[in-house]
Amino acid sequence: MKLLGHHLVVPLPGGALLMRKRSAVVGAVLLVLSLVALFAAHWLGAYPISANRIVPLFFSGEGGVDQLILLDVRMPRILVGVFVGGLMGMSGAIFQALMRNPLASPDVLGFNAGAAFGALLTIFLFGSAAYVFWGAVAGGVLTALLVVALSWHRGLDLFRLIMVGIGIGFTLLACADFLMSQLDIQRASDMAKWLVGSLGQVQREDIAPVAIAFVVLGALGVVLQYFLDRLAFDEDLAAGLGLKVNGLRLLLVAVAVVMTATAVAVAGPIPFVAFVSGPIARQLSRTPSSALILAAGIGILVTLLSDTAARTLVAAFQMPTGVFTALIGAPYLIWLLARQAKRNLI
């Protein structure tokens, strides 16, 4: 490894990777913080478990109440939170880089609403939650296709995409609201996570799909980041550099949509995680790149902290995770809008 200005050159057999020094430092700090948050999340909760027993309990075979709470109640929810947060963080960073606009995250573009509506629709049609996952993925993908088709104008028109996305998103949320009103009150309150997003009803079986999606799509995203960072030029320059602009954009949109749909399928449309992660990661590392790995780290941290707060702040009442991510995200949205308004960007 050698230094080159602000970069580290990481040699590979027959090649080399470039990494910014500052990004490497930020990444290491995020890793440490995430591990601390992971530990704290397992430790904190209505049922007290002493801190020095957390790690031993993972490996002992005692099978007591402590272990049951830790491994069967807390761990699935926390692990799903980690993968969902990471997926949403990366998905948001991809969309924002593609559209060259910090407002363009999948929660703003209506893809999360589409996934949530798809999930809710399967429950409504089949009377059970058996097809929720596929309903959410199909809802997210179909919404994305619809938005892309409606905004296609001799290629992918990014400004139209944002406008159409916001419109479709609100329409689908209204549809979801309508479906909820048709359910009886008990079912409706069970289904409330499809409106706000929550890790509250997560189960053990939910871990595998989000874990697989996180690893596979995350790896794909990190490979595609090289192109994503070059698409941040306008399309003429990117095409002039020999990139197949439309093909790469569609591929990246597909990856980002499946990321967000998988996350929503399990946790509902948790708001603002996709929206805040990329910008925070880029601010911290001061990089012009889309910084997908760092965005995943921020997404994980935001989700873990929000969900831990949702579980523990009011002991008798478990609040949806989305309430706390919104508490973090909404002020940022207001700040961003105020700043863009000041610069006459909107």
Added chain:
Amino acid sequence: MLEPQENTPLEAKDLGLSFGSHVVLKDFNLAVPKGRVSVVIGPNACGKSTLLRSLARLEKPSAGTVLLDGKSIHKQPTRGVAKRLGILPQMPVAPEGITVGDLVSRGRTPHQSVWRQWSRQDEVAIQNAMDMTKITELRDKAFSSLSGGQRQRVWIAMALAQETDLLLLDEPTTFLDLAHQIELLELLKRCNEEQQMTIVAVLHDINLAARYAHHLVVMKNGQIEAQGSADKVITQDIMKSTFGLECYVMPDPVKGTPLVVPA
């Protein structure tokens, strides 16, 4: 006479292009002379930019073809084309927060891959490009903090880092004051003379075009009105028929090239 492929690396053959019912280019034939500076001039909306974009495979023609080294440019792999031909669009957009060094290094994209994001050749090409454009000391500056003239030099450096022998530029001097326009055109002249680059530029200023172009192309309504050396092409009659401009044409007191003085 030489074989056409030998003296023209880039050629438009019966090129036609329409947006809907609006015809922008019609039966357009142009052979870009190798190792020379060609400049396209013409009134607003005459199709100059569209011509340049078509030559750079950014527009798909509705009729005819563009030939790069004698073969249809649209049938060649776009990455391969990017190693032969660089294009600087009219108002390029830089990624937010990018530094000058990072921006110039993006010009290496067609020579890199995901696996090989850096090589010794990249380093040499980037250094040469920055030396040529005199921006080495700006390397760690934020692109957004630069002046218009500096920015334009950085864009050219990025194109030079691409190491192509063809460079297409769409109005590279727009928004620059006269001193910086000259600075930029001198830079292009050096690229042509020292590195034998074939350059095609769209320019607005007829007098500067006359001074720097080996080959001038005068366009009107999507067709060629006249082409050749400045002496042949910049005449009272052609200025009248193309731009509707009454003028006198006299020799430039510095270079002797034709100078248009509006009447």
